[in-house]
Amino acid sequence: MPIGKSIRVFLADSTVSGIRYAELVNWTGQAVACPRSRLTELTSWPEASKPGVYLLFEARLGDSKPLAYIGESENVTERLTTHDRLKEFWNEVVIFTSKDENLTKAHVKFLEATLVGLTRRADRYELENGNTPPESSLPRADRDAMAEFTENIRMVLGTLGYPILEPLLKATIPVAQPSGSTPQELARKSSAIDLTFKVNNLLAHGTLTDEGFVLKKGSQVSKFNTDSAAQRVVKVKEQLVADGRLVAQDDHLVLQEDFLLSSSSYAAVMVAGTSRSGPQSWISSDGRTLKSIEDAAVNDA
Structure with missing residues (x-):
C-alpha cells in the first residue's frame, strides 16, 4: 500500500506564479521554481547555486506537446544566467539540489540521464535535449539513493504542476477479478479497466485515470465530424x-500515441465524429457500460 507524503511549498512573495521553494518532509533534496522573468533573483537563493539538475518548461499552448529541457550543473544559477537563458522556448525553470553537500557532479549527471530517460518514456513533453546523456558510474548504494531522489523529484514536479515524469497509463488490471473481490473493491479499481468503443466499423480502446480519460494508442478515429460534434474536440x-x-x-x-482527454464523452466524440455519451459508449470486456461501473462506485461508496 502506498505511503502518504507531505510536501511543503513556500511562496516567496505570496503569489503562486512567483518564486516557489518546495521540499518533501524528511528529504534532503529541495526544489526552487522560478519564472524566466525573475531569473536574476536566483542569485539571492543559495539553494539554487549548488550542484543539481534543472528542467526548463514551456507554457502549455493549445493541445500541442509543450517543450522541455533537462540539464545539470555544479552551479545551477550560474549555468542558467550564462547559458541556458539563451534558449528561447521556456518560461519557467525548476531546480533540484540538496540541502547537504552530498550531491556530487557524478550524482547530478546520473540524475540528468535518468530524468531524460523517464521523460521520453512518459512522452508528455517534447524534449529539447538531443540525445539521452550517459549515466555516470556510481556505487550500488549511491545508485539506490539516486533512485529514491528521482522518485521524490517526480512527486515534487507533479505537485508544482509539471507531471513530466508521469506515464499517462499505469499498469492496467484484467476485468476478471478474484472471486473474493467485493463490489466496492471492483468499483475502486474500475479506472484501471480497459474499455472499448465500437462505432461505424471503428474500434477504439481507452481507460479512466485520475487525470481524465486516456484514448489509447492504435484507436481508430473517424476522419469526419458532424455539426453535433463538440467544436472543442474537433479542434x-x-x-x-x-x-x-x-x-x-x-x-x-x-x-499514434496515448492521448489524455478531460472526459469519456470527449473521447467518444473524437472517435465517432459526432455527439456521443461517453458513459454509455465505452464498454468493458465483460459487457458493462462505463455508466454502470460509475454507478456501482457511487452506490458502494
Whole structure:
C-alpha cells in the first residue's frame, strides 16, 4: 500500500506564479521554481547555486506537446544566467539540489540521464535535449539513493504542476477479478479497466485515470465530424492530425500515441465524429457500460 507524503511549498512573495521553494518532509533534496522573468533573483537563493539538475518548461499552448529541457550543473544559477537563458522556448525553470553537500557532479549527471530517460518514456513533453546523456558510474548504494531522489523529484514536479515524469497509463488490471473481490473493491479499481468503443466499423480502446480519460494508442478515429460534434474536440482532432499523432489509414485515422482527454464523452466524440455519451459508449470486456461501473462506485461508496 502506498505511503502518504507531505510536501511543503513556500511562496516567496505570496503569489503562486512567483518564486516557489518546495521540499518533501524528511528529504534532503529541495526544489526552487522560478519564472524566466525573475531569473536574476536566483542569485539571492543559495539553494539554487549548488550542484543539481534543472528542467526548463514551456507554457502549455493549445493541445500541442509543450517543450522541455533537462540539464545539470555544479552551479545551477550560474549555468542558467550564462547559458541556458539563451534558449528561447521556456518560461519557467525548476531546480533540484540538496540541502547537504552530498550531491556530487557524478550524482547530478546520473540524475540528468535518468530524468531524460523517464521523460521520453512518459512522452508528455517534447524534449529539447538531443540525445539521452550517459549515466555516470556510481556505487550500488549511491545508485539506490539516486533512485529514491528521482522518485521524490517526480512527486515534487507533479505537485508544482509539471507531471513530466508521469506515464499517462499505469499498469492496467484484467476485468476478471478474484472471486473474493467485493463490489466496492471492483468499483475502486474500475479506472484501471480497459474499455472499448465500437462505432461505424471503428474500434477504439481507452481507460479512466485520475487525470481524465486516456484514448489509447492504435484507436481508430473517424476522419469526419458532424455539426453535433463538440467544436472543442474537433479542434483537438485537427491539432493531432497536424502534429502527426493522428495518421490516415484507409478510410479512418489511427492514434499514434496515448492521448489524455478531460472526459469519456470527449473521447467518444473524437472517435465517432459526432455527439456521443461517453458513459454509455465505452464498454468493458465483460459487457458493462462505463455508466454502470460509475454507478456501482457511487452506490458502494
